Amino acid sequence: LMQLFRPLDLLGWVYRTIRQGLVDMGEMFHLMDTDVEVKDVPAAPALLVKEPHVAFDNVTFQYEDGRTILKRLSFEVPAGSSLAIVGPSGAGKSTIGRLLFRFYDPQGGRILIDGQDIAKVRQESVRAAIGIVPQDSVLFNDTLAYNIAYGAEGADDEVVAQAASDAALMPLIKRLPDGFDTMVGERGLKLSGGEKQRVAIARTLVKNPPILLLDEATSALDTRTEQEILGTLKRLEQGRTTIAIAHRLSTVADADRIIVLDGGELAESGTHEQLLAKGGLYTEMWAQQAAERSNDAEPEAAE
Ligand code: ATP
Numbered sequence: 001l002m003q004l005f006r007p008l009d010l011l012g013w014v015y016r017t018i019r020q021g022l023v024d025m026g027e028m029f030h031l032m033d034t035d036v037e038v039k040d041v042p043a044a045p046a047l048l049v050k051e052p053h054v055a056f057d058n059v060t061f062q063y064e065d066g067r068t069i070l071k072r073l074s075f076e077v078p079a080g081s082s083l084a085i086v087g088p089s090g091a092g093k094s095t096i097g098r099l100l101f102r103f104y105d106p107q108g109g110r111i112l113i114d115g116q117d118i119a120k121v122r123q124e125s126v127r128a129a130i131g132i133v134p135q136d137s138v139l140f141n142d143t144l145a146y147n148i149a150y151g152a153e154g155a156d157d158e159v160v161a162q163a164a165s166d167a168a169l170m171p172l173i174k175r176l177p178d179g180f181d182t183m184v185g186e187r188g189l190k191l192s193g194g195e196k197q198r199v200a201i202a203r204t205l206v207k208n209p210p211i212l213l214l215d216e217a218t219s220a221l222d223t224r225t226e227q228e229i230l231g232t233l234k235r236l237e238q239g240r241t242t243i244a245i246a247h248r249l250s251t252v253a254d255a256d257r258i259i260v261l262d263g264g265e266l267a268e269s270g271t272h273e274q275l276l277a278k279g280g281l282y283t284e285m286w287a288q289q290a291a292e293r294s295n296d297a298e299p300e301a302a303e
Contacts, residue, residue, distance in 0.1 A: 038102055038103070038104060038105050038119075038123060040121075040122050040123055041119075041120060044120060044121055044122045045120075045121055045122070046121060046122050046125035047113060047114075047116055047118065047121040047122070047125040047126050047128075047129055048114070048116070049113060049114045049129050049210045049211075050114060051079040051114050052079045052080070052113065052114060052129070052210035052211045052240065052241040053076070053077065053078060053079045053112075053113070053114055053115070053241070054076070054077040054083075054100070054111075054112070054113055054211065054241055054243065055074075055075070055076045055077070055111070055112040056073050056074055056075050056076075056096070056099075056109070056111055057074055057109050057110045057111070057112060058072045058073070058074055058108065058109035058110070059072070059073045059074070059099065059106045059108065059109035059110070059111060060072055060073075060106060060107055060108030060109055061095065061099060061104065061106045061107060061108075062107060063095075063104075068264060069092050069095050069264050070092050070095060070096070070099075070106070070264045070265075071263075071264045071265045072108070072109065072265075073092075073096075073109070073261075073264065073265065073266060074109075074266070075259050075266065075269065077241055077243060077257075078241075078256075079114075079241055080239060080240065080241060081241060081242075081256040081257065082237060082241075082242040082243075082244065082255045082256045082257070083242070083243050083244070083255060083256065083257050083258070083259065084244045084246050084251075084252035084255035084257075084258045084259075085243065085244065085245050085246065085258075085259055085261060086246045086249060086252060086258060086259070086260055086261070086282065086285065087260055087261035087262055087267070087281075088262060088285070089247075091261040091262055091263060091264065092261055092263075092264040093245045093246075093247070093261055094215075094245055095264075096243075096245070096261075097213050097215070097243070097245050099111055100118075100130065100213060100243065101126070101127060101130055101132070101213065102118050102119070102123050102126045102127065105119045106119075113126070113129065113211070128209070129209055129210055129211055130209055130211045130212070130213050131204040131207050131208075131209035131211070131212050131213070131240075132204070132212075132213045132214075132215075133197070133200050133201055133204055133212065133213075133214050133215070133233070133236070134200060134215060137196045137197060137199060137200040139184050139185040139186075139191065139196060139199065140184075140185055141183070141184075141185035141186060141187045141188060142183065142184070142185065142188075143180065143181050143182060143183055143184070144164075144169075144173065144176075144179075144180050144181070144182050144184055144199070145157070145160055145180040145181065147184060147185075147199050147203065148160050148163055148164055148169075148180075148199060148202045148203055148206060149203075149206055150203055151203060151206070151207050152206045152207050152208075155206050157180075159206055160180070160202075160206060161180075162205075163202040163203075163205035163206045164180070164202050166202070166205055166232075166235055166236075167198045167199070167201040167202035167205060167232055167236075168198055168228070168231075168232050169195075169198050169199065169202055172191075172195055172198075176189070184199075192225075193225070194225035194228065194229055197229055198229070198232060201229075201232055201233065201236055204236060205236060209240070210240055210241065211240060211241045211242075211243070212236065212237060212240050212241070212242040212243070213243050213245070214233065214242065214243070214244040214245065215244075215245050215247075226251075230251060248289060249285060249286055249289050250289065250293065252272070253272040254272070255271075255272070256271070257269060257270070257271065258270065258271065258272060258275060258282070260275065260280075260281050260282050260285075262281060267280070267281050268280050268281060268282055
């Protein structure tokens with residue numbers, strides 16, 4: 001009998017691992033659209049985060065020979081503060097996120113979390129310290145509770161309920177006859193873009209990571225939903241170090257610091273007010289997007 005069960009158990013384990021692996025990858029939106037794996041150095045220690053300070057120190061990176069994407073890039077994000085990364089399309093914003101999540105190691109320079117070079121610690125411990133709120137979350141064909149607790153196996157009902165409440169999911173859950181036990185996903189209840197994003201926020205609250213990586217391509221949401229989600233995100237950001245990759249500027253104005261990337265180099269940095277006073281690239285992008293926003297008032301405005 002054992003012989004019959006063991007292979008089946010193994011099969012189930014492999015299936016779950018692959019499924020979770022795939023969905024995790026899929027979940028990481030375009031920030032993570034890569035399947036390249038970096039190798040840990042033998043006997044690498046785990047990253048230990050006491051103060052989630054993040055620093056890029058002279059980072060140079062290329063995906064392929066001959067085309068440098070990031071050029072000696074340096075910036076710091078003090079523990080508990082927020083940084084927004086803006087810049088023209090192709091400037092290298094998402095690449096910074098991929099490097100921080102250690103999908104790649106840089107060819108030059110170092111990326112430090114709480115003073116530790118992330119290339120020298122275990123990859124899995126780096127990823128455990130970083131919560132990602134993707135723009136377009138994948139839901140599992142399972143219950144809402146499972147979807148919220150996903151990634152933090154063993155999270156108890158109380159933690160899940162608190163996260164759902166903090167992510168402003170309770171009005172939805174109270175409307176559902178089966179509440180937290182409602183099946184969602186492709187074969188269950190279909191959630192709206194905003195609701196899915198709230199589930200992703202609740203999931204991140206359960207995971208409780210010291211560092212947040214946000215992809216603020218909120219273009220899929222209407223303006224009202226976007227504003228509501230931003231309010232919820234603010235709560236998630238409390239007490240964490242937040243790095244927001246902003247493909248639009250509307251959401252970055254209150255970041256503690258904004259860096260403007262151009263062609264893989266740091267063009268400008270400062271607060272929203274400081275950057276507007278400079279009258280440089282940021283000011284130009286801001287003016288351009290303000291013009292686009294007024295065009296957005298038209299029904300079929302494309303993003
Ligand atoms: P956007 O705002 O349009 O998303 P971005 O600033 O996030 O742009 P990145 O996605 O970081 O830009 O890309 C920076 C550059 O790296 C681009 O020129 C892109 O073509 C290139 N690039 C991105 N991913 C890869 C890859 N996997 N292999 C090779 N080149 C890549």
